[in-house]
Amino acid sequence: MAPFTRQKTIFEARTKRRIHKIVPWIQNPLQGVDKEHLVFAPRHEASTLELFFDLFFVANLATFTAYHSIIDHSSLFAYVGFFAIIWVTWFHTVLYDVRFENDSIYSRACKTVIMIAFVGFALVGSAFAPGTEKGDNTNFRILCYTLVLSRILFALQYLVVGVFVGRARRTDLYLPIFLNVLTYVVAAGVFAGLIPLFPDDKKATAENGIYSVWWIVMALETVATISISCIWRMLSFKKTHLVERMGLLTLIVIGEGAIGVTKTISRLMGKSGLEPEASGLVLCILLILVGTWMIYFDNHPHGHFGTIRQQIWSALHFPIHLAIVGLVEGAQQVALARYVSNNGLKLEKSFVQYCFKDHLDGEALADKLLSAIDYFHLDKKLGSLVFLDGIESDVYAIGNSTGICGPDVMGTSGADFPSAILFLYAKVVAAMYSALGLNLPLDEDVLAVMFESWKLVYRYFWAAFLVLTGCFLVVMVLIRTTKTDAFDYTACFGRGAVIVASASILALSASKDVMYNIIETPVILPVAVGLMYLIIILDRFGAWIANRRNRRSGDPLIGAGHGHGHDHHGGGHHAEHGGHGQSDAGDKQSLIASERPVSPPDSDRRISYNPLGTAVMPSYYATGPPAYTSPEPTPPATVTYATGGYMPVYDPHYSGDAWERGR
Known part of the structure; x- marks a missing residue:
């Protein structure tokens, strides 16, 4: 473009005026109704506000993980319980957002309120220890207040939807909307009723069963909300982006595990530098994260696969997300346990040398012990500072004593240490x-x-x-929408075999000696990696076998490029099977004709054989296929409502200007 022309274009643009976007105060949720399928579907992808809200969930999870070490069953129970509280609250927020939320000042205000609730969860999580002496009733009352706030917000949101439904005179939606409002009002009332049961002058113990009320109510409200959407299909998630929302949170949960990997690296090799075994353990954790991502997203549905099955699939993400968090956190703890075990063996070897072989005594023994302890730099780590005074006192007492490791003291391992050396060894390992x-x-x-x-x-x-x-096995059953083939068999077989193997390894914990011998070796994480990637390899092999057989079957194929497409997650074999791939044109489930030649309809009109080796095409094919006339259209059948609240496929009441009355 010439300079003069470019300047003229810029000048003309500057003389124009534009209309600025003003976010409306509130929008009618009925604007997002899919008129063809009669379901709520405001949009087909997650908004930035929804993704912003997801960060509050992950922030709560990361903070709680940082402050709570799983060292006994009560701490594990607290971890699972707190995860359930924040996940269920997030889930109910998503169930509303994917069906009714449109960008407005009202929706932003509601999202701000639920973010405030998650900030309250963060405050509760810092000291959440139900059923233990560390439990704080003030903390539990704050949790009840936060749960009441979130449930009142949910009830108000559905009530606002009910107002717009009433203005549009959608009488068939009065009952389901009312039931949703009632569900959250009852839940808020129960949570409010728990507040007086946590007084300051009396601790609530695990025996009285008060704590279980939180999770019972949340389970019931979840079942109620999903059941309502299954009975009244207009409130289902058929055309919503619920699948995308669950996948995005799964990705974020896996990403939170990646943050844990970086912390594990700094803990294992931050001071000593690269070590072969520690590097291998960190690599195993990374491979577990990548393998989890591959198995989940290579078999991630990209379309509607059944109303009830979709709801079951979405609720199944609670154990999936909890298992991912437990798997990644457990892998990090296994690596750290192996690290402490190695350092403990080094320390034990040094103590055996000084006491049983060199038979040092007094000040000489104390100097050697301090030298061995200084190797681990316990004075430079915050968590071990509380042990330093006790360690120094024990070393000082050993230096002022005689005969602790005299010539008559014999032994070959830490089990033979004198009591003073054994107490010192225990404190040093605990400090590590x-x-x-x-x-x-x-x-x-x-x-x-x-x-x-x-x-x-x-x-x-x-x-x-x-x-x-x-859960991955159940997912494979839920999302299947085509004929069962070799991929389904190998996928189920692989997951079933891994389930049996992991259950057998878990059963080894019944023997204390066997389990401790396994923990002292670095094989736990490599075995887990091998089992996980066995699933991936079998999936790929099954997809290859299934594609070959399906192409030769002559049946219609679903998939891009006759099964050679790929989905946007990078799972090639997934796109080849099951109809979840994407074609070059963007059609996720396009019907592709079989490559097998089709016989002519008339068996007498066949291709004649020429002795010279050429086939002669009969006139039937030369002139092209016969013309077909379309049959006379039949009048549409009268549509009536089905029992149980199911919506009709088409009704003039739900099309045209009737929808506009809701605005």
């Missing part, structure tokens, strides 16, 4: 463990607590692996 951010009680046998925590880590790591694999 606490230096990694895992808090141990100082008033108990720290070694016993540490070994019990390792036992728990082993169990919940493999339990999470087992649950996650089982």
Whole structure:
């Protein structure tokens, strides 16, 4: 473009005026109704406000994980319980957003209120320890207030939807909207009724069952909300972006595990630099994250696969997300346990040398012990500072004593240490463990607590692996919309075999000696990686076999490029199977004709054989296919309402100007 022309264009643009966007105060949720399918579908992708809200969920999870170390069953129960509280609240927010939310001042205000509720959850999570002596009734009352706030907000949101439904005279939606409002009002009332049960002068214990009310109410309200959407199909999630929302949160949860990997690297190799075994363990954790992403998103649905099945699939994400968090957190704890075990063996070897072989005594023994302890830089780590005074006192007492490691003291391992050396060894190992951010009680046998925590880590790591694999198996059954083929068989077989293997490994924890011997080796994470990638390999092999057979079957194929397409998650074999791929034109489920030649309709009109080797085409094919006349159109059948609240496929009442009355 010439300079003069460009300047003229810029001048003309500057003389124009534009209309600025003004966010409306409130929008009618009926504007988002899909008139063809008669369902609420305001948009087909997540908004930035929804993604912004997801960050509050992950921030709560990350903060709670940082402040709560899983060292016993009560801490594990608190972790699972708090995760359930924030996940269910997030889930109910999503169930409303994907059907009714449109950008407006009202929707932004509602989202701000629910964000405030999640800030309250963060305050509660810092000291959430139900059923233990650390439990704080003030903290529990704050949790009840926060739950009441969130449920009142949900009730008001559905009530506003009911107002617009009433203005549009949608009488068939009065009852389901009212039931949604009633569900959240009752839940808010129950949570409010729990507030007086947490007085300051009396602690609520686990025996009275008060804590279970939180999770019972949340389970019932979730079942009620999903059941309403299943009965009244207009409130279903058929044309919504619920699948995308669940996938995005799954991606964020996996990403939170990636943050944990970086922390594990700094804990294992931040001071000492690269170590082969520690590097291998970190690589295994990374491969677990990548494998989880591959298995989930390679088999992620991209369209509607059944109203009820879709709701079951969405609710199934609670155990999926919980298992992912437990698997990643457990993998990090396994790596840290192996790190402490290695350092403990190094320390034990040094103590055996000084006491049983060199038979040092007095000041010489104290100097050697301090030199061995200084190697681990416990004075430079915040978590181990609380142990330093006790360690120095023990070393000082050993230096002022004689005969502790005299010539008559014999032994070959830490089990033979004299009591003074054994107590010192236990404190140093506990300091190593606490230096990694895992808090141990100082008033108990720290070694016993540490070994019990390792036992728990082993169990919940493999339990999470087992649950996650089982959920992946159920997902494969739920999302299948085509004929069963080799891919389905191999996918189910692979997941079933991994379930049996992981259950067998979990059962080894029944033997204390066997389990501790396994923990002291670095094989746990590599075995988990091998099992996970066995699923991926079998999926790919099954997809290859299924594609070959499906192309030769002569049946219509669903998929891009006769099964050679790919979806946007990068799962090639997934696009080849099951109809979830994307074609070059963007059609996710295009019907593709079979490559097998079709026989002519008249068996007598066949291609004649020429002795010279050429085929002669009969006149039937030369002149082209015969012309067909369209049959006379039949008048549309009268549409009536089905029982149980199911919506009709078409009704003039839900088309045209009738929808506009709701504006």
